[in-house]
């Protein structure tokens with residue numbers, strides 16, 4: 348039986364940490380029923396294991412290690428919320444891996460815990476400024492597309508996720524960009540690879556060939572429509588050198604953006620791409636997040652990932668979609684994340700649930716991306732919830748249109764126009780001579796868009 352004594356040294360309820368010299372982490376935590384640890388020793392175990400301690404007092408402990416030890420300073424047992432202050436001296440400024448190892452590392456494996464979720468993080472200026480922040484930010488993206496700051500950016504995800512040849516991929520992207528009537532109502536602004544699409548030579552989709560062909564089609568779409576278009580190739584690779592090589596290839600071929608699956612590849616790859624400073628918009632996909640987090644008892648709330656994405660320096664990031672679509676998340680949780688991406692300083696919406704403030708010390712705002720099950724009919728409720736400064740990505744909602752990709756892309760464009768004109772899409776469709784719009788309204792209207800899991804805060 349482990350002694351509570353060693354762990355209780357890391358508990359100091361009522362201590363008031365200076366947010367300029369500490370990283371503050373809030374957790375949803377409770378002790379395992381079979382644990383013999385007394386009182387808040389199970390929280391002390393988290394602070395110890397995350398900073399300088401272990402399960403037993405050690406003779407080698409010195410004053411310096413004591414100075415940089417984590418301290419549990421707040422515990423609301425009823426709501427299972429605990430807060431731990433980690434002194435800045437514990438961290439290597441600019442090293443995102445080490446920061447995560449501290450706040451979301453070994454402690455999650457402690458058998459004395461029944462639940463441990465990292466709910467939120469607050470970094471002091473000294474550590475926040477050690478990262479570059481977004482090169483473009485939301486403003487830079489809208490500027491690169493040459494569109495008004497108050498209108499949504501429309502994106503299409505190439506579907507099927509994998510299996511199209513480089514030529515077919517480029518062709519589908521072209522159709523999504525030009526839409527049904529290029530001169531008057533063209534298609535989407537951005538086309539991205541899907542998160543699983545990297546370089547599948549077996550289906551003739553070598554990354555380099557795909558990028559070359561798709562960027563060439565992008566130029567054709569820009570010439571035909573007279574509008575700026577962006578292609579977002581997925582450069583995710585476990586070999587950072589190859590990921591960077593792919594990003595450099597995108598830049599050398601006139602590309603403006605890259606996507607990185609930054610949860611699965613790690614914030615380290617995001618950091619490496621940002622550090623390379625290639626002048627490319629960085630799009631963050633969050634695949635793997637759900638696998639790590641949706642189990643209700645252990646995980647890292649998405650607010651943490653999103654704050655780190657902005658501080659490190661991505662430009663647009665999947666934030667989850669509020670109570671809409673097929674991977675919908677709790678509305679308030681998504682709204683909070685969008686506020687943290689957009690505002691100069693994030694003020695917690697619900698401190699009682701562990702939400703923490705975060706000044707961004709001048710880091711540019713990041714564009715929220717919504718996706719997963721969106722179509723022309725979800726644009727209005729989505730923009731009602733999040734406003735129009737949002738990037739809307741649709742895969743099935745474009746390529747699933749009965750008349751094909753061009754019609755689906757144009758219907759997405761029309762759905763944004765309807766929002767900007769404060770009219771319903773149905774009203775627009777009823778007056779339009781374009782059959783694809785009426786078809787979109789009737790066809791996508793058959794699918795239930797209400798999320799089955801509203802209210803589940805944990806799932807974001």
Ligand code: CAP
Pocket residue numbers: 504506541542633634665666667668673674716717718719720721740741742743744
């Ligand atoms: C959406 C998507 C995106 C999701 C990720 C998919 O496709 O391409 O990866 O948007 O979810 O693979 O599911 P559909 P989130 O439009 O066809 O659903 O945006 O919540 O991170």
Ligand code: MG
Pocket residue numbers: 504541542543
């Ligand atoms: Mg996808």
